[in-house]
Amino acid sequence: MRTLAVIGAGAKGIAIAAKARALAAAGLGPPRVVLVERGTPAGTWTGDQGYTSGLLPLGTPPEKDVGYPYPESWGAASGAVTEAMMAYTWPRHLIARGTYADWVDRGRLRPAHREWGEYLRAVGAACGAEIVAGEAASLDIEDGHWRLGLAGGGLIDAAGVVLTGPGPPTQVPGQPRGHPLVLDGRTFWQHAGDLGQRAGSICVVGSGETAAWIVITLAQQCHERSTIDVLTSRGVLYSRGESYDENRFYSDPGDWPRLAESHRREFLERTDRGVFSVQAEATLNKLHGFRTLAGRAVALEAGQRQVVVTIGYGEDRERVAYDLVIVAMGFNSRWFEGLLGGEAQRRLAAARAGDDLERLIDVNLAVTGLEPPLHLPVLAGLAQGPGFPNLSCLGLLSDRVLRRYVPLPETAPQLSERSYRA
Ligand SMILES: Cc1cc2nc3c(=O)[nH]c(=O)nc-3n(C[C@H](O)[C@H](O)[C@H](O)COP(=O)(O)OP(=O)(O)OC[C@H]3O[C@@H](n4cnc5c(N)ncnc54)[C@H](O)[C@@H]3O)c2cc1C
Numbered sequence: 001m002r003t004l005a006v007i008g009a010g011a012k013g014i015a016i017a018a019k020a021r022a023l024a025a026a027g028l029g030p031p032r033v034v035l036v037e038r039g040t041p042a043g044t045w046t047g048d049q050g051y052t053s054g055l056l057p058l059g060t061p062p063e064k065d066v067g068y069p070y071p072e073s074w075g076a077a078s079g080a081v082t083e084a085m086m087a088y089t090w091p092r093h094l095i096a097r098g099t100y101a102d103w104v105d106r107g108r109l110r111p112a113h114r115e116w117g118e119y120l121r122a123v124g125a126a127c128g129a130e131i132v133a134g135e136a137a138s139l140d141i142e143d144g145h146w147r148l149g150l151a152g153g154g155l156i157d158a159a160g161v162v163l164t165g166p167g168p169p170t171q172v173p174g175q176p177r178g179h180p181l182v183l184d185g186r187t188f189w190q191h192a193g194d195l196g197q198r199a200g201s202i203c204v205v206g207s208g209e210t211a212a213w214i215v216i217t218l219a220q221q222c223h224e225r226s227t228i229d230v231l232t233s234r235g236v237l238y239s240r241g242e243s244y245d246e247n248r249f250y251s252d253p254g255d256w257p258r259l260a261e262s263h264r265r266e267f268l269e270r271t272d273r274g275v276f277s278v279q280a281e282a283t284l285n286k287l288h289g290f291r292t293l294a295g296r297a298v299a300l301e302a303g304q305r306q307v308v309v310t311i312g313y314g315e316d317r318e319r320v321a322y323d324l325v326i327v328a329m330g331f332n333s334r335w336f337e338g339l340l341g342g343e344a345q346r347r348l349a350a351a352r353a354g355d356d357l358e359r360l361i362d363v364n365l366a367v368t369g370l371e372p373p374l375h376l377p378v379l380a381g382l383a384q385g386p387g388f389p390n391l392s393c394l395g396l397l398s399d400r401v402l403r404r405y406v407p408l409p410e411t412a413p414q415l416s417e418r419s420y421r422a
Pocket residue numbers: 007008009010011012013036037038039040041042043044045051052057058059060134135136137164165166389390391392
């Protein structure tokens with residue numbers, strides 16, 4: 001049986017494992033799915049690994065669970081696949097815990113990240129996800145297969161590899177690691193409990209969802225005489241568009257490739273990148289004690305008592321000293337490039353032929369022209385649909401990936417094999 005290796009037993013990995021189990025139940029022959037996880041499954045959501053306190057609300061409605069939007073990807077077998085996926089829904093999870101009515105009566109609130117992580121782990125257990133403990137440390141191609149090396153030893157051979165996870169926080173030039181006065185979107189949450197004691201000048205760099213919740217937490221917990229500057233390259237904090245017309249592309253990207261590339265890029269800017277959710281906006285609107293500054297953090301110089309931020313806005317440069325700087329500019333979705341060995345790099349470069357990787361993601365969310373397949377849902381937003389990098393259509397994502405390995409029932413609609421380029 002062929003093996004599909006997924007780096008990360010988080011939302012995407014567990015959704016793929018659940019779908020593979022559902023395909024088996026429906027009589028389709030899925031590959032063996034192996035999830036490689038360096039920490040706790042769904043650990044990003046607990047608060048124990050940074051990234052969140054665990055108590056922040058999920059931005060996405062939980063009804064967009066591991067099977068959503070329950071697409072009919074498997075022809076005559078679609079009904080059986082969906083039936084099998086019903087074992088892994090969010091309502092089913094709450095029913096099993098006896099909290100479904102409570103959740104409905106309270107207005108179907110967004111769960112805390114920690115609760116979402118519990119749901120994912122419950123799905124992983126229910127579908128019998130095969131999880132290998134270890135950190136993916138290297139990835140190369142040998143004899144037509146992926147060879148995934150684990151830190152501390154161990155190899156996994158796979159016909160295909162899926163990369164998941166937000167990646168490490170994006171950095172500003174000069175940003176030191178492990179400095180007590182410089183935190184980031186991951187480490188902030190591991191120190192948030194210590195912030196209430198001292199007044200100080202604080203700079204938050206960034207304007208997305210992570211930055212928004214950091215500002216909210218600071219404004220609620222810091223000493224009342226603290227000042228908080230939020231540095232945003234666009235000069236204004238924007239909230240996400242959440243109209244039906246915007247949301248529908250996240251659930252069902254069928255029409256997405258018909259939009260011109262420039263319009264797809266505009267859509268992603270407007271609804272996804274560097275914007276925050278309406279929940280975060282509603283909370284921010286009630287808060288005082290922070291101000292927005294227009295500019296980019298061009299460089300950081302961290303001393304023992306203060307951190308100097310060089311702020312660039314157009315041609316202007318200004319140096320401002322702060323007592324604490326939190327860099328929350330998002331996460332590096334290209335982190336996987338550091339894993340790739342020589343042969344993988346050579347083949348990836350040949351497949352790209354100088355083009356932008358984001359434009360080359362095919363219907364299976366893999367790099368066009370690269371064999372064996374490397375699935376990069378995190379980069380699939382531009383070419384395939386805005387929901388693939390995040391939690392918006394985990395069921396469709398799983399179908400798109402697994403259809404590369406599962407012989408189609410004759411009646412199933414064929415996926416177009418071309419990648420979409422404007
Ligand atoms: C705090 C936070 C809140 C977010 N909220 C939302 C939201 O509400 N809605 C939304 O759509 N998106 C949200 N996102 C974006 C989010 O990154 C993705 O939507 C989501 O994580 C996708 O699931 P995933 O499986 O890719 O990642 P995760 O669920 O984070 O799982 C990735 C897993 O990979 C593991 N891992 C990483 N590197 C390695 C390695 N080298 N070896 C082995 N294991 C590894 C990690 O330990 C982790 O368990 C949020 C991101 C963050 C950081």
